[in-house]
Amino acid sequence: MAEARLDFDVMVIGGGPAGYPAAIRAAQNGLKVACVDAWRNRDGSSALGGTCLNAGCIPSKAMLESSELWHRAQHEFSAHGIKVGSLTLDLATMQKRRAAIVRGMTGGIASLFKAAGVTAIYGKGRLLARREVEVTAADGQVSRLAARHVVLASGSVPSELKALPFDGANIIDSWSALELDTVPRRLCVIGAGVIGLELGSVWRRLGAEVVTLEALDALLPMADAQLATEAGRHFKKLGLDIRLGAKVSAAVPGKDGVSVRYADARGEQSLLADKVVVAVGRRPYTEGLLDAASGVTLDERGFIGVDERCATGVENVWAVGDVVRGPMLAHKGKEEGIAVADRIAGKYAHVNYELIPSVIYTAPEIAWAGKTEAQAKEAGIECKAGVFPFAASGRAKAMESTAGFVKLIANRVTDEILGVHIIGPMAGELIAEAVLAMEFRGSAEDLQRTIHAHPTLAEAVHEAALAADKRAIDNINR
Numbered sequence: 001m002a003e004a005r006l007d008f009d010v011m012v013i014g015g016g017p018a019g020y021p022a023a024i025r026a027a028q029n030g031l032k033v034a035c036v037d038a039w040r041n042r043d044g045s046s047a048l049g050g051t052c053l054n055a056g057c058i059p060s061k062a063m064l065e066s067s068e069l070w071h072r073a074q075h076e077f078s079a080h081g082i083k084v085g086s087l088t089l090d091l092a093t094m095q096k097r098r099a100a101i102v103r104g105m106t107g108g109i110a111s112l113f114k115a116a117g118v119t120a121i122y123g124k125g126r127l128l129a130r131r132e133v134e135v136t137a138a139d140g141q142v143s144r145l146a147a148r149h150v151v152l153a154s155g156s157v158p159s160e161l162k163a164l165p166f167d168g169a170n171i172i173d174s175w176s177a178l179e180l181d182t183v184p185r186r187l188c189v190i191g192a193g194v195i196g197l198e199l200g201s202v203w204r205r206l207g208a209e210v211v212t213l214e215a216l217d218a219l220l221p222m223a224d225a226q227l228a229t230e231a232g233r234h235f236k237k238l239g240l241d242i243r244l245g246a247k248v249s250a251a252v253p254g255k256d257g258v259s260v261r262y263a264d265a266r267g268e269q270s271l272l273a274d275k276v277v278v279a280v281g282r283r284p285y286t287e288g289l290l291d292a293a294s295g296v297t298l299d300e301r302g303f304i305g306v307d308e309r310c311a312t313g314v315e316n317v318w319a320v321g322d323v324v325r326g327p328m329l330a331h332k333g334k335e336e337g338i339a340v341a342d343r344i345a346g347k348y349a350h351v352n353y354e355l356i357p358s359v360i361y362t363a364p365e366i367a368w369a370g371k372t373e374a375q376a377k378e379a380g381i382e383c384k385a386g387v388f389p390f391a392a393s394g395r396a397k398a399m400e401s402t403a404g405f406v407k408l409i410a411n412r413v414t415d416e417i418l419g420v421h422i423i424g425p426m427a428g429e430l431i432a433e434a435v436l437a438m439e440f441r442g443s444a445e446d447l448q449r450t451i452h453a454h455p456t457l458a459e460a461v462h463e464a465a466l467a468a469d470k471r472a473i474d475n476i477n478r
């Protein structure tokens with residue numbers, strides 16, 4: 001069949017952290033590229049960057065940083081000999097700062113597009129047959145564009161609980177929870193996953209009484225057990241009341257607040273909250289994205305079906321990011337987007353799904369990559385573990401941040417590093433060294449022989465590698 005008139009070599013639908021890197025890399029590869037994005041801010045304006053920049057990673061980290069500073073000023077400054085008298089919380093300024101960071105970052109993507117020669121199209125894209133895309137602009141104008149390749153990157157939206165539909169006022173999603181203009185006296189967070197823990201931490205530090213209800217019986221079951229136990233201790237110390245095995249059945253707004261009903265091992269329970277944040281996960285978003293004639297299909301959970309190369313099975317149609325299988329993480333989507341853009345250009349590309357780091361930006365921070373000790377054992381691998389506590393790190397002591405440890409797991413026979421699990425200051429930064437070492441299939445000895453500057457937090461990674469062979473210098477080997 002004759003190819004329709006082509007407007008672009010590549011059209012990306014979705015300008016989040018999976019879509020926009022795909023667009024930029026495709027342009028870097030010399031292709032003519034457009035990126036269609038439908039994001040609408042609360043004031044109706046458009047913005048690139050998707051969930052991550054507008055309502056996820058970036059605003060949450062801004063609020064985590066501000067609330068952590070507030071917490072430290074209250075509880076830790078005096079240990080440094082800094083007396084600040086009575087502190088005042090100016091939440092409006094804190095929120096303005098968050099919004100300004102988001103604006104700066106999303107505007108930055110528009111500038112990057114301009115510099116790379118990517119055409120930004122603000123509107124909703126719908127894939128038709130033969131890679132034609134129907135675009136409905138905000139003002140309702142409809143146009144049709146055709147591309148040689150289409151990359152679907154429409155992302156995800158918060159999952160709703162049937163019994164607790166979002167009402168935008170009392171029962172809210174994570175986006176609204178980041179933008180509250182007063183500190184709720186009593187906050188109920190449903191879900192103790194990454195997002196629930198981060199949001200709970202923000203508002204707890206700012207003074208809310210936070211109860212987190214988690215249906216599972218274990219906290220952070222995906223993390224190394226030792227790490228999860230340590231994390232639970234610190235959440236408790238912060239005052240997060242995390243109730244496990246709590247299955248929520250209803251939330252009824254009344255004049256004293258929202259009555260949240262749940263069942264746990266002790267039977268039916270209820271609590272009152274001023275706000276209820278539902279953070280029970282996210283679901284792939286494909287509403288209005290696919291015309292039946294496009295030929296693209298969804299799997300039973302609503303994700304766009306793709307192979308390991310992110311190909312959908314329809315010629316030259318690809319899908320990346322939260323809308324396809326795998327962890328819903330910005331950096332996973334980014335690597336997929338870049339890889340697809342390179343594949344389109346006929347270049348070699350590879351995403352190592354075994355080594356996607358996970359980070360929880362609580363205090364202490366939590367980060368890991370590779371196998372947990374239990375997973376290594378389950379896989380029948382004879383392994384050894386080295387643990388180094390931040391309490392023995394000079395830099396951590398200087399920072400007054402000695403909570404937590406680095407745990408390194410290596411193959412006892414080959415010495416290959418299998419997993420690194422960190423809870424402590426800057427864990428999300430420290431994990432990068434571990435990921436790099438594992439990407440190169442490095443051994444514990446490789447890390448042992450790598451010089452780490454003193455005094456740095458990274459020395460804890462070095463010492464954990466030494467501890468795996470009972471050769472730690474700055475801690476007693478057990």
Ligand SMILES: Cc1cc2nc3c(=O)[nH]c(=O)nc-3n(C[C@H](O)[C@H](O)[C@H](O)COP(=O)(O)OP(=O)(O)OC[C@H]3O[C@@H](n4cnc5c(N)ncnc54)[C@H](O)[C@@H]3O)c2cc1C
Nearest residue numbers: 014016017018038050051052056125155321322328329330
């Ligand atoms: C509170 C919170 C905190 C988070 N923190 C982190 C973190 O610290 N680290 C991390 O890695 N991840 C974090 N995440 C997850 C992260 O935001 C997502 O994994 C990431 O945004 C997924 O990227 P994406 O490009 O696939 O989708 P999205 O970011 O969801 O972007 C999709 C874009 O496509 C647009 N779109 C959808 N359909 C269409 C259409 N038909 N036409 C045109 N445009 C369309 C959407 O409007 C959106 O702009 C967080 C999420 C939340 C909610």
